[in-house]
Each structure stands twice: as C-alpha cells, then as structure tokens.
Amino acid sequence: MKTKSFAPSTVFAVLAVFLFVLSGPMGAQARESAFRQQFTEAKQQNNFAGMKFLVKENGAIIPAEIERIMAEANAGGVSAGERIYLLGLAYQLAKMHTEWNGADDKRMLELEAMLGQYRREAAARQAIRDRIKEVEIVPGNFVMNAHAKEMENAGLKPVIYPHWVHRSFFRCKVCHESLVIMRRGANGLSHEKIDAGELCGACHNGEISFDTTAEANCPRCHLFGSPRAHGLVDLSYYDEAKFTETATRLGGKWHGDRLVDGRFPLSKLGFINWVKLDELGAFEPLSSLGGGSTTEGIRDTKILFLMPKKYASMLDNVLWSHKIHTTWINCSICHESAGQRERIFEKKAGATRVSMIEIKEGKSCGTCHDRVSFHVSDCKRCHNHKGVEADEKTIVRESIEAPSTDVAPAGETRPKTPGIFKSSY
Ligand code: HEC
Ligand code: HEC
Ligand code: HEC
Ligand code: HEC
Ligand code: HEC
Ligand code: HEC
Numbered sequence: 001m002k003t004k005s006f007a008p009s010t011v012f013a014v015l016a017v018f019l020f021v022l023s024g025p026m027g028a029q030a031r032e033s034a035f036r037q038q039f040t041e042a043k044q045q046n047n048f049a050g051m052k053f054l055v056k057e058n059g060a061i062i063p064a065e066i067e068r069i070m071a072e073a074n075a076g077g078v079s080a081g082e083r084i085y086l087l088g089l090a091y092q093l094a095k096m097h098t099e100w101n102g103a104d105d106k107r108m109l110e111l112e113a114m115l116g117q118y119r120r121e122a123a124a125r126q127a128i129r130d131r132i133k134e135v136e137i138v139p140g141n142f143v144m145n146a147h148a149k150e151m152e153n154a155g156l157k158p159v160i161y162p163h164w165v166h167r168s169f170f171r172c173k174v175c176h177e178s179l180v181i182m183r184r185g186a187n188g189l190s191h192e193k194i195d196a197g198e199l200c201g202a203c204h205n206g207e208i209s210f211d212t213t214a215e216a217n218c219p220r221c222h223l224f225g226s227p228r229a230h231g232l233v234d235l236s237y238y239d240e241a242k243f244t245e246t247a248t249r250l251g252g253k254w255h256g257d258r259l260v261d262g263r264f265p266l267s268k269l270g271f272i273n274w275v276k277l278d279e280l281g282a283f284e285p286l287s288s289l290g291g292g293s294t295t296e297g298i299r300d301t302k303i304l305f306l307m308p309k310k311y312a313s314m315l316d317n318v319l320w321s322h323k324i325h326t327t328w329i330n331c332s333i334c335h336e337s338a339g340q341r342e343r344i345f346e347k348k349a350g351a352t353r354v355s356m357i358e359i360k361e362g363k364s365c366g367t368c369h370d371r372v373s374f375h376v377s378d379c380k381r382c383h384n385h386k387g388v389e390a391d392e393k394t395i396v397r398e399s400i401e402a403p404s405t406d407v408a409p410a411g412e413t414r415p416k417t418p419g420i421f422k423s424s425y
Helices: 002-023 025-044 048-057 062-074 080-101 106-136 148-153 163-167 215-221 227-232 240-250 274-280 322-328 331-335 356-360 419-424
Strands: 141-144 159-162 302-305 317-321 383-385 394-397
Touching: 025 048, 025 062, 025 080, 048 080, 062 080, 062 106, 080 106, 106 141, 141 163, 159 163, 159 215, 159 227, 274 322, 302 322, 317 322
Parallel strands: 302 394
Antiparallel strands: 141 159, 302 317, 317 383
C-alpha cells in the first residue's frame, strides 16, 4: 500500500523538476540568446545600424545579458580563446548600452580592463608556447618548467634537457630507467634530488660532467630563452674538439673524422640520423656508467609487420629490427611495465596490435617516435620494405584487426581510415 501512495507524488516531483528546468533558466536563456544571436549576426555582418537598433530595443535586458555572458566566460573549463571572445562581446554590449541607452560606464570600464588583462596574459602564454615549440622541434629537446615560479624568483630561466647531446655519449640504457623513468614529468625533478646525486645529479656532479652548485653552471641548464639555447636547436653546440674531450673523459670515443664535412648525418626532415651515425662508426656511446646501471643485452631478430590487405598496394611493409632498438634500449622498457608506464609490447611475435592511431597518440611505437626518435611523419623510414621476402632472422606477422570494442555500434558512423595519413603519404 505504501508504495502506491508514494508513487504519484514521486512522479509529480520528477515532472516538476523537469518542468522547472524547462521553464526556468533554460527558458530565460532561450529568450536572451535570441537577442544575443541577432546581435552577433548583425555584428558579423558589420551591420552597425542593426546593432544599434537591437541595443536600443532591448535596453531592459542588456545588463542581465552582460552578467550572463560574463558568468559564462568565467566558468571553469572555458578555454582562454572562448573567454576572450565572450568578454569581447560583453564589452561591446556594455559600450553600446552606455553610448545609446545612457547607462553608466562602470561595467564598460571594468570589462575593458579585464579584457586587456586577459589579452596580455594570453599573448604571453602563446609567446612562451611558440618559443617552446621552436626548441622542442628537435626530437628529444625538452623544456622543463614545472617549477616556473621558483626559477623566476631565483632569476633563472627554465631548463632545457637536450636528448641529442646526451645520446652522443650515452645509450638510452644508461638513464632509462635506472636513473630516469621514461616519461615526462614522472620524475619529480628538483634540486633536492639532483644535488643529492639522483637524476641529472648522477652525472652533473663535477666528476662525470659539470656540477649543479657552482654559480657559473646555473645558466648551462637554465638556458631556455637565452641566446645560447640556439646551439641546442641548430647543432652549433657541436664542436668536434669539445665532443672528443667529453667522450675521452667518459671513457667512450668520438671519431669526428668519420663525419662527412665534419657534420652529423641528417634525416630527410633535417634532424640527426642516429642509425647512420652508428653505421659510420662515428661514436661509441656508453651503455652503462661504471658498474652502476645494467644492460640487458642485444637481440638480433627482426619482425616484418605486413600491412593490412587494403593498404598493401599503396604502402610498404615495416621491417623492424630488434638489434637497432636493443643497441640503445633495454628489453624491460618495451616488455615490462614500470611504476608510471605500461608495458608496450608482449614478448611474443604477433601478440600486440600496432596501429597508426595509437602511434600518433604517443603509445606503442609512438612512445619514442615523434618524441625522442625520428618523427612519425617520416613514413618511409618505417614503411621501408617492399614485398614479403624475409631472411631466417625475421618473423613475419599479419596485421591484427582492431578489437571489437573499437567497432562502432550499429547506427554510428566512424571513419574507417585515419584521414590525416591519406594526404601526407
Ligand atoms: C642522460 C640521460 C638520458 C638518456 C641517455 C636518455 N634519456 Fe630519455 N629522458 C631523460 C630525461 C631527463 C627525460 C625527462 C624525464 C622527466 O621529464 O621527468 C627523458 C624522457 C624520455 C621520454 C619520455 C617522453 C615523453 O614525452 O613522455 C622518452 C620516450 C625517452 N626519454 C626516450 C629516450 C630514448 C629513446 C633514449 C635513447 C635514444 C633516451 N631517452 C636517452 C634522460 C635521458
Ligand atoms: C648519464 C650522465 C648524465 C645525466 C644523467 C645528465 N647529463 Fe647532462 N650532460 C652530461 C654530459 C657528459 C654532458 C656533456 C657536457 C660535458 O660534460 O662536457 C651533458 C650536457 C648537458 C647539457 C649541455 C649544456 C652544456 O653547457 O654543455 C645540458 C643542458 C644538460 N646536460 C642538462 C641535463 C639535465 C637537465 C639533466 C637531468 C634532467 C641531465 N643533463 C642529465 C651527462 C649527463
Ligand atoms: C644539470 C642541470 C642543472 C644545473 C647546472 C642547475 N639546475 Fe636548477 N634545475 C634543473 C632542473 C632539471 C630543474 C627542474 C626544472 C623543472 O621545474 O621542471 C631545476 C630547478 C631549479 C629551481 C626550482 C626548483 C628547485 O628544485 O629549487 C631552482 C631555484 C634552481 N633550479 C636553481 C639553480 C641554481 C641556483 C643553479 C646553479 C647554482 C642551478 N639551478 C643549476 C637543472 C639544473
Ligand atoms: C623498442 C622496443 C623493444 C625492445 C627494447 C625489445 N623488444 Fe622484444 N619485441 C618488440 C616488438 C615490437 C616485438 C614484436 C611484438 C609483436 O609482434 O606483437 C617484440 C618481440 C619479442 C620476442 C618475440 C619475437 C622474437 O624476437 O623471438 C621476444 C622473444 C623478445 N621480443 C625479446 C626481447 C628481448 C630479450 C629484448 C632485450 C634484449 C627485447 N625483446 C627488447 C619490441 C622490443
Ligand atoms: C622505447 C623507444 C622506441 C620504441 C617503443 C620504438 N622505437 Fe623505433 N627506434 C628507437 C630508437 C632510439 C631508434 C634509433 C633511431 C632514432 O632514435 O631516431 C629507433 C629506430 C627505428 C628504426 C630504424 C630507422 C632506420 O633508419 O633504419 C625503425 C624502422 C623503427 N625504429 C621503427 C619502430 C617501430 C615500427 C616501432 C613499433 C613497433 C618502434 N620503432 C618502437 C626507439 C624506439
Ligand atoms: C615509427 C614507425 C612508423 C612510422 C614513422 C609510420 N608508420 Fe605506419 N605503420 C607502422 C606499423 C608498425 C604499422 C603496422 C600495423 C599493423 O600491424 O597493422 C603501420 C601501419 C600503417 C597503416 C595501416 C593502418 C593502420 O593505421 O595501422 C597505414 C595506413 C600507415 N601505417 C600509414 C602511415 C603513414 C601515412 C605514415 C607517415 C605519415 C606512417 N604510417 C608512418 C609504423 C610506422
């Protein structure tokens, strides 16, 4: 009996909430946005007379409309660009309301100041992003700025970590992962750790390389935005005598004479081609620091990734070398998970699906390629093998289809091919 007497009131309550939602804020918003829509349209058409007419006609609702736009602009999750657009709209309304309806100019001046402030902040952020991009265009150049405030307070610029300088002397194995987890931001980089001999401090201790406590050395790492940062982008940091001295000090070797014209071999895209550098025998990077780090050996097999049938006629297959990879990288990086990193590949041929979408998202092969190793847009360096012939060291694998969870439910359409790749190949 109880349930029966409750049922109608519950239904009513639900209905009431539903009606309230419909007629309340949404109704008002619908009315208001009719004005806003007309105004925006007139604005887009540069229809000044139309705007003036609308502002005069709707004087009574304009203050509320301005408040609503401002609230929308300052709500969480609104992008900087959207915020500036909305505040710009509110400002324009306030200005016209002042001019044509004789409203006081308090709101208008407030909005003008607010907008100016946001615009300056956005321009500054954009300028920093552009400068970071200029430095990070080189694969493996990382700008480190997690402690932006502390560095600014100490009068120091953000740090640049250049993988390429370090790769000239050390294989990846030296750092990954006995010293550094192979994920940006995962190491809690700070001087507390560094000056205690961890992370950068395992080498930047005055013995293996320059230390982090002498004043003169601060700008050698804290150099983002200074003129000397260019050397890490345009390779002018390279100096044969200096590289020979460093390699010798470390117990490795640098054979500058094997470089053609004394220059690093470059890829099609203009970045260092490390595979060529190895082939030239121009360097002998260390695989461990003294007895400190471990290396897990080199595996000399290859995997031939066959293209899915529908691409087979347009795209070469991918012949992948364990040897090239394990010369640089420990097995555990690809075949085991670690604290903050998932396992990348099963230790079994044909077991792990690989797809361009994942690679582009920075997973699978994209864990390294596009970040530290050559770019994904360099298609032919991976799609390097015509046909299916293979030697006895090569395991041939068919493409693995997407799991069924990736398949769009009936009625939904999802693009079958990643369109971005079609035009660039
Ligand atoms: C001298 C030490 C050192 C060497 C050698 C080194 N790395 Fe790194 N690596 C780092 C540091 C430092 C980071 C940044 C970690 C952080 O932000 O906490 C990093 C980060 C990475 C990342 C993460 C990128 C991202 O976007 O999350 C990848 C991938 C990587 N390294 C790959 C490599 C590869 C491949 C090699 C060898 C070709 C290599 N590293 C050699 C020190 C090194
Ligand atoms: C495995 C050892 C090792 C680790 C770890 C290491 N470095 Fe280096 N770093 C070197 C060596 C060697 C050089 C070459 C300079 C020299 O000693 O002659 C160098 C050079 C540099 C340079 C070039 C600037 C110059 O004036 O020569 C920068 C910048 C730099 N390291 C930053 C870092 C940062 C930041 C970290 C930590 C995130 C780090 N390094 C971790 C060994 C290391
Ligand atoms: C080998 C490279 C290196 C050298 C040399 C170096 N730093 Fe740093 N420093 C770093 C790195 C890496 C960070 C962390 C950057 C980040 O916030 O992502 C850092 C961060 C800082 C910070 C902010 C966070 C913290 O841990 O305090 C201050 C302040 C700082 N450094 C001061 C200095 C001073 C002063 C010197 C010279 C006496 C110096 N650094 C030399 C690499 C270096
Ligand atoms: C850069 C990543 C990477 C590294 C480093 C790596 N592997 Fe692999 N490994 C792969 C990939 C990719 C496959 C193929 C997976 C597939 O087909 O599903 C594979 C497959 C294998 C297989 C099965 C095929 C074969 O070669 O017999 C074994 C075994 C294996 N790896 C062992 C190792 C060992 C041992 C090391 C270290 C010496 C190592 N791997 C280092 C990526 C790597
Ligand atoms: C853990 C990092 C890492 C992963 C994961 C990785 N690579 Fe690499 N790869 C490297 C490094 C380092 C090199 C040496 C060249 C360079 O750094 O540019 C390399 C070189 C290569 C080369 C040799 C290019 C040449 O000029 O001969 C090919 C091809 C390649 N990778 C394809 C792949 C494919 C395909 C996958 C995924 C199945 C993959 N890599 C996964 C780090 C990685
Ligand atoms: C780092 C190596 C690497 C690079 C660079 C690369 N690919 Fe791939 N690509 C692969 C591998 C490995 C597969 C095989 C996946 C499989 O087993 O089906 C693949 C598969 C594909 C496929 C089949 C469908 C799919 O998404 O898996 C297309 C299409 C493709 N690549 C296009 C391109 C184009 C276009 C470029 C250049 C913009 C490019 N690839 C660059 C490694 C690479």
